[in-house]
Amino acid sequence: MAPFAMTDTTWIQGSIGVLTAALLTAVARWVWPKKKLFAQANWALVLVSALMVAIGLAQRSMAAGYFALSNMYESMLMLVLSVMAGYLYLDARLRQQKFNLAGWGWPLMLLLLIALNFALSLPTDIKPLQAALQSYWRSIHVPIIISAYGFFTLAFIASLVHLVLHAQKKDTRLYDELTHKSVAIGFPLLAIGIILGGLWANEAWGNYWSWDPKESMSLVTLLVYGAYLHLRVREGLTLTPATYAWVSIAGYVMMLVTYFGVNIMGLGLHSYGKIG
Amino acid sequence: MDASKNSTVRTTAQTTANQPTGHTHALGLKQFKKHTGVRALIHDLHRMVSSVQLAITLLSTLALATLVGVLMPQEGLVELADIKRQFGESYLYLRALGLFNVFSSPWFIALQVLFFINLIFGSMLWLRPAVRSVFVPIFCSAQHIALTHGQAPPLTLPHSAQNTKSLLIQHLKRRGWRIVQDPKNTLQLYAAKGDYGRLGPVVAHIGIALLLTGSLLAALTGFKAQHLLEPGQTVMLPQAERVIKNAPEAIWLGHVPNIKLGVKQFNVEFNQSTPQDLKRGVSPTPKQYYCDIEVVTEDGQKIAQQISVNHPLTLGDITVYQATFAPTGKLSLEINHKPVTVNADRMFGDRAVAEVPVMVNRKPMTLIVFPFLVQQDAGVSAHHIRAFLHDGQGFYGLSKADAAKNRPVMPENLQLFEGESGTLGPVHVAFRAPVFASGLLIKKAPELPWMMLAFTLISLGVLMSLTPQRRLWLALQAANATDTTDATNAAQTTIYWLPKTRKAKLAYQKELEDLARALR
Numbered sequence A: 001m002a003p004f005a006m007t008d009t010t011w012i013q014g015s016i017g018v019l020t021a022a023l024l025t026a027v028a029r030w031v032w033p034k035k036k037l038f039a040q041a042n043w044a045l046v047l048v049s050a051l052m053v054a055i056g057l058a059q060r061s062m063a064a065g066y067f068a069l070s071n072m073y074e075s076m077l078m079l080v081l082s083v084m085a086g087y088l089y090l091d092a093r094l095r096q097q098k099f100n101l102a103g104w105g106w107p108l109m110l111l112l113l114i115a116l117n118f119a120l121s122l123p124t125d126i127k128p129l130q131a132a133l134q135s136y137w138r139s140i141h142v143p144i145i146i147s148a149y150g151f152f153t154l155a156f157i158a159s160l161v162h163l164v165l166h167a168q169k170k171d172t173r174l175y176d177e178l179t180h181k182s183v184a185i186g187f188p189l190l191a192i193g194i195i196l197g198g199l200w201a202n203e204a205w206g207n208y209w210s211w212d213p214k215e216s217m218s219l220v221t222l223l224v225y226g227a228y229l230h231l232r233v234r235e236g237l238t239l240t241p242a243t244y245a246w247v248s249i250a251g252y253v254m255m256l257v258t259y260f261g262v263n264i265m266g267l268g269l270h271s272y273g274k275i276g
Numbered sequence B: 001m002d003a004s005k006n007s008t009v010r011t012t013a014q015t016t017a018n019q020p021t022g023h024t025h026a027l028g029l030k031q032f033k034k035h036t037g038v039r040a041l042i043h044d045l046h047r048m049v050s051s052v053q054l055a056i057t058l059l060s061t062l063a064l065a066t067l068v069g070v071l072m073p074q075e076g077l078v079e080l081a082d083i084k085r086q087f088g089e090s091y092l093y094l095r096a097l098g099l100f101n102v103f104s105s106p107w108f109i110a111l112q113v114l115f116f117i118n119l120i121f122g123s124m125l126w127l128r129p130a131v132r133s134v135f136v137p138i139f140c141s142a143q144h145i146a147l148t149h150g151q152a153p154p155l156t157l158p159h160s161a162q163n164t165k166s167l168l169i170q171h172l173k174r175r176g177w178r179i180v181q182d183p184k185n186t187l188q189l190y191a192a193k194g195d196y197g198r199l200g201p202v203v204a205h206i207g208i209a210l211l212l213t214g215s216l217l218a219a220l221t222g223f224k225a226q227h228l229l230e231p232g233q234t235v236m237l238p239q240a241e242r243v244i245k246n247a248p249e250a251i252w253l254g255h256v257p258n259i260k261l262g263v264k265q266f267n268v269e270f271n272q273s274t275p276q277d278l279k280r281g282v283s284p285t286p287k288q289y290y291c292d293i294e295v296v297t298e299d300g301q302k303i304a305q306q307i308s309v310n311h312p313l314t315l316g317d318i319t320v321y322q323a324t325f326a327p328t329g330k331l332s333l334e335i336n337h338k339p340v341t342v343n344a345d346r347m348f349g350d351r352a353v354a355e356v357p358v359m360v361n362r363k364p365m366t367l368i369v370f371p372f373l374v375q376q377d378a379g380v381s382a383h384h385i386r387a388f389l390h391d392g393q394g395f396y397g398l399s400k401a402d403a404a405k406n407r408p409v410m411p412e413n414l415q416l417f418e419g420e421s422g423t424l425g426p427v428h429v430a431f432r433a434p435v436f437a438s439g440l441l442i443k444k445a446p447e448l449p450w451m452m453l454a455f456t457l458i459s460l461g462v463l464m465s466l467t468p469q470r471r472l473w474l475a476l477q478a479a480n481a482t483d484t485t486d487a488t489n490a491a492q493t494t495i496y497w498l499p500k501t502r503k504a505k506l507a508y509q510k511e512l513e514d515l516a517r518a519l520r
Ligand code: HEM
Pocket: A184, A226, A229, A230, A233, B050, B051, B052, B055, B115, B118, B119, B121, B122, B123, B126, B130, B198, B200, B201, B204, B205, B208, B461, B462, B465, B503
């Protein structure tokens, strides 16, 4: 191998560098919202950073011989990637509709930087897969759920910006809509992801659903976001938009518990393939 | 009851204020009849049970209940004694509340039933209007459009009404709008976009109703059975170790068929473990289980197939899964080229060993076999055995002098990994494999097709719901014309629009602004 061959961690370090530049442009965009250049530079930098993460993940998958989404490190990378993809999509689309989205870029970049650095601090060795995890279901089920988490992250940041603007008595409608849109994309992804998980579990263990803590928490997340969507359906309710923002934040807290809590805090165990 | 009266009055007032007589109201509001006494009660109950407010309440309550189920130790997952110790005095009360068994507690099931009822009744209210809103265009009066234009200010163009209309149609069509002409008035249009966005919830909710129906079916006729089988053993399904019907016997309507299950061969493959893992005493994890099973169905049909995790055997609505494995304590060996299965059922110190009588030169001796198995013994990365030979007085290969020295000297022995063979003095030994029992899970899932359909509908429905349905009512009015229907020659026309959407209101507003700019 060449002495300076890029491994997945070097790609991630590179993407952290590019993302730091993206953070700077995002701040500039926030300070000078009228200057189109900053918005464009920011978008391009996030794209480059996302590609680097994607290459890192792809390289790792090739090295492991399976779709690399089996530990926290890989799943964090996928999460970051999906947040970036969602950001690139929503930002491009809303700019095309001539909305000014200067406010949410930098908090998002900041969060992504923290996430990437955290990911690098996790164990990165490649391990063989457990019997139960070797299935093509895994390579569909997990990325779909993680991409849902990506959109929920966008909704979370949009809700935070919403609440800040609300406190400053400024117009919050844009971030309200952004939250709604992100949740509206994340919800079907999570629903489908959970359903695929059920189908997978049924094929592997003969059970769609066994109320294990991870499953249950993902259901809680889905239910809270479901409540969010139904709150918005209800026309007769006189809720302030800030309430919606709070509900979306509550959904995000549930998502974080699903994502980290069950693995890191050791809430229960994923008892694969046990009888009785 | 006061509240309902008030709302009835308000609805009526709103309707009359906004709706000129002779036209269907754009919002499809209905006038509610006033009820009294029992009928009022039933009416209120029905409204409550079908309301989205109740749906939101139930979604939140179910979320909270599930959270409790995650945070509290649950009986299936945690030892009962541990729970008792943790909660002390309050254990009994909390247990009575079902907090240690949330997911099968009566109140949790009651919540689900209420949810089902809410879904069905709610859907009966809004499914039809939602579908109608897509397939049956609603028209409303020019006054109504002009009065309620809201965020979309009227736009005046320097064209005749007819030209304005064709220009408008052209632009709307290019942007993907579906346009319907008001049959009563040539200068009024209805336009819609993203209709499947409105059908999305319809599809998704039908899917959820199917899902709940499917789980009811599963509960009433489904069952699960578990059984451990060693290679060579068979069992009749009704006699399996555990047969769990999905509902109490009294209401269960299913049947456990007389299927004969047999295991011919069973292999467990393990992952390689790293040297670090071994040092820490972490055993390799199972990689895959391969089980050759033979099934005889009720009508005598014989099926032989290999199953493994993720690859079950399907017999109609019955599925046989390879679920787990268990060590049997047996080892498959060849001694002097004769296959034997030996059982490690004796103790040597604190170790289980197999003692096998062998004849060596017409003298009876004992082959003592120590198994070292992955996942059973710490730090073992591959199955192996260690065999010793004993003649009743001493170990083979240990001289009397060595034995007399009274210090630990290892007698001659043979270490064999899976598939290896060798000789220990006069005895030839081959280690074929340890014998594992296959843990089979047999399940009858009559709901499978329902669930598949439900899953498809829910997935499709939630995706369809992504698109916001946008509707637009347009009325054209020619300037200084007295009769709007006959003003084709006027040089100036005003467009009134009434936009309506439930989602992405800002984006809709932008789209209309964009449209107005393009028209100008
Ligand atoms: C797990 C259960 C449920 C799921 C996953 C679900 C999902 C959805 C989704 C995705 C939407 C579309 C939201 C949007 O357009 O932004 C929706 C709308 C709606 N849901 Fe549910 N829902 C559930 C239960 C219920 C229940 C129990 C009711 C009872 C009344 C209900 C009533 C409604 C209504 C009235 C709408 C608006 C439909 C329309 O566009 O006219 N939902 N639901």
